[in-house]
Amino acid sequence: MSNALPAALVASLALSACAVGPNFKQPAKPQANGYTREALATETQATAVTGGESQRFDIGKELPAQWWRLFESAPLDALIEQGIQNYPTIRAQQAALLQARQGVRAQLGGFFPQVSGTLGTNRQKQSLSEIEVQEVDEGLHSVPGGFALPGSQTVVVPLSELNSSLYNTVYSAGLNVSYTFDLFGGERRALENAQAQAEEARYQLEASYLTLTSNIASTAIQMASVREQIAATHEIIALEEKSLDLIQRQYNVGSRARADVLQQQSSLATVRATLPALQQQLSVADHQLAVLVGRFPHDAEPVDFELTSLKLPQDLPVSLPSALVEQRPDIKAQEMVMRQANALVGVATANLLPQLTLQAQTGDQAASLHTLISSTASIYSLATSLTQPIFEGGTLRAKRRQAIAAYDQAAAQYQQTVLNAFENVADSLTALENDALAVSAQFDAQSAAKASLDLIQRQYDAGAVAYVSLLSAQQAYQQARISYVQAVAHRYSDTVALFQALGGGWWNRSKGQSL
Numbered sequence: 001m002s003n004a005l006p007a008a009l010v011a012s013l014a015l016s017a018c019a020v021g022p023n024f025k026q027p028a029k030p031q032a033n034g035y036t037r038e039a040l041a042t043e044t045q046a047t048a049v050t051g052g053e054s055q056r057f058d059i060g061k062e063l064p065a066q067w068w069r070l071f072e073s074a075p076l077d078a079l080i081e082q083g084i085q086n087y088p089t090i091r092a093q094q095a096a097l098l099q100a101r102q103g104v105r106a107q108l109g110g111f112f113p114q115v116s117g118t119l120g121t122n123r124q125k126q127s128l129s130e131i132e133v134q135e136v137d138e139g140l141h142s143v144p145g146g147f148a149l150p151g152s153q154t155v156v157v158p159l160s161e162l163n164s165s166l167y168n169t170v171y172s173a174g175l176n177v178s179y180t181f182d183l184f185g186g187e188r189r190a191l192e193n194a195q196a197q198a199e200e201a202r203y204q205l206e207a208s209y210l211t212l213t214s215n216i217a218s219t220a221i222q223m224a225s226v227r228e229q230i231a232a233t234h235e236i237i238a239l240e241e242k243s244l245d246l247i248q249r250q251y252n253v254g255s256r257a258r259a260d261v262l263q264q265q266s267s268l269a270t271v272r273a274t275l276p277a278l279q280q281q282l283s284v285a286d287h288q289l290a291v292l293v294g295r296f297p298h299d300a301e302p303v304d305f306e307l308t309s310l311k312l313p314q315d316l317p318v319s320l321p322s323a324l325v326e327q328r329p330d331i332k333a334q335e336m337v338m339r340q341a342n343a344l345v346g347v348a349t350a351n352l353l354p355q356l357t358l359q360a361q362t363g364d365q366a367a368s369l370h371t372l373i374s375s376t377a378s379i380y381s382l383a384t385s386l387t388q389p390i391f392e393g394g395t396l397r398a399k400r401r402q403a404i405a406a407y408d409q410a411a412a413q414y415q416q417t418v419l420n421a422f423e424n425v426a427d428s429l430t431a432l433e434n435d436a437l438a439v440s441a442q443f444d445a446q447s448a449a450k451a452s453l454d455l456i457q458r459q460y461d462a463g464a465v466a467y468v469s470l471l472s473a474q475q476a477y478q479q480a481r482i483s484y485v486q487a488v489a490h491r492y493s494d495t496v497a498l499f500q501a502l503g504g505g506w507w508n509r510s511k512g513q514s515l
């Protein structure tokens with residue numbers, strides 16, 4: 001047996017180059033020269049306001065791993081660090097990764113001999129009929145109803161009193177060794193499957209990490225946007241209240257009709273009615289941000305973000321289309337799903353073929369524990385077995401066809417994931433171009449609406465225009481002010497969306513920087 005196991009290992013290694021089933025081939029990179037049909041402008045339009053700066057697309061530049069620092073906001077950096085440390089989904093994905101890696105380690109055990117030790121006891125009872133017809137070891141011979149010693153007077157002992165002498169106990173200790181040769185690579189394919197599962201878990205962790213950081217940044221921007229909309233609404237309310245006070249005084253002296261007062265009161269109430277919805281949006285964003293950093297909404301520290309406190313990134317790294325499939329964690333995770341399915345085709349194929357197993361056993365037996373070690377009653381055995389499935393009712397072949405179909409499904413899902421990724425990048429790039437135009441247009445609209453309102457307000461105060469003109473100017477300015485705030489916020493949010501669509505730069509994380 002001492003030479004059998006090394007020989008088995010050598011034979012298994014010699015066969016290691018032979019593994020049935022298809023070898024996995026990484027999907028070909030998409031032949032895409034760009035993200036959009038029309039060529040992108042090198043930079044976006046600029047507007048001379050905060051958040052209206054021009055953004056330049058730097059094609060082929062690497063995205064930093066901590067992309068959120070491009071916004072140069074210390075409060076945002078702190079929130080993201082809290083989220084990374086405390087968000088339960090991140091911890092769950094970290095545990096899933098550890099679980100998958102231990103699965104690889106467990107699968108490696110199949111390449112080594114399986115050794116087990118046994119220690120047992122066996123108590124046996126000897127047959128009465130056998131004693132009555134055979135001579136007893138101590139020289140006793142049987143007589144009717146009992147036993148007698150040779151050459152002496154017969155001593156009759158009832159058999160019922162000799163029951164204890166009819167039992168004997170045997171103690172045994174042994175070592176069992178078995179080894180199944182990986183003749184056709186089934187175990188190697190199973191290991192490949194486990195390794196792909198671990199890699200998928202790693203990319204899923206990266207995807208969760210990217211989603212979390214993007215959600216925190218987007219939620220913070222949403223809070224800042226709503227807060228500015230609330231501030232703008234209060235500004236408009238102040239203007240409405242000033243108009244109402246003037247109209248009320250004019251009505252008191254008889255220069256304005258009661259209808260003018262009622263119309264202004266209605267306009268003021270309409271603007272005030274928009275506040276509860278904005279306050280609710282702010283509360284929802286605040287609660288969401290608390291959860292994203294791993295806190296309960298009621299005990300999370302208040303966050304005071306303003307759009308002006310965030311710097312709009314002006315140099316935007318944009319990965320080459322050929323590099324996107326290597327940088328998006330969801331694409332890499334789906335590639336590992338393909339690899340798992342490919343490996344399982346090999347496992348199903350190997351199950352159709354013979355299995356060669358070597359088994360060895362050695363041990364000792366004794367009548368008592370203290371003599372077990374020194375016992376000379378040793379036993380050993382060495383056996384080999386070759387098992388070939390002959391008839392399984394079509395089960396094994398059906399499972400192989402099932403594995404092939406699963407691979408085809410995974411391959412199609414991979415292609416869909418790649419298409420979705422290119423769509424995300426294209427949407428983000430065009431959104432940033434259009435956001436810049438929108439900020440410029442909304443700023444002009446706000447400026448024009450404010451100038452128009454100031455002019456009509458003076459004319460109305462002088463009695464040169466009707467109240468309906470003033471009311472129309474107030475409503476136009478209110479809408480223009482809110483739309484401008486939203487347009488600026490969209491630039492920040494779509495910048496975050498671009499960084500997320502490009503994969504978040506996780507591949508540039510330093511070795512010492514962990515999740």
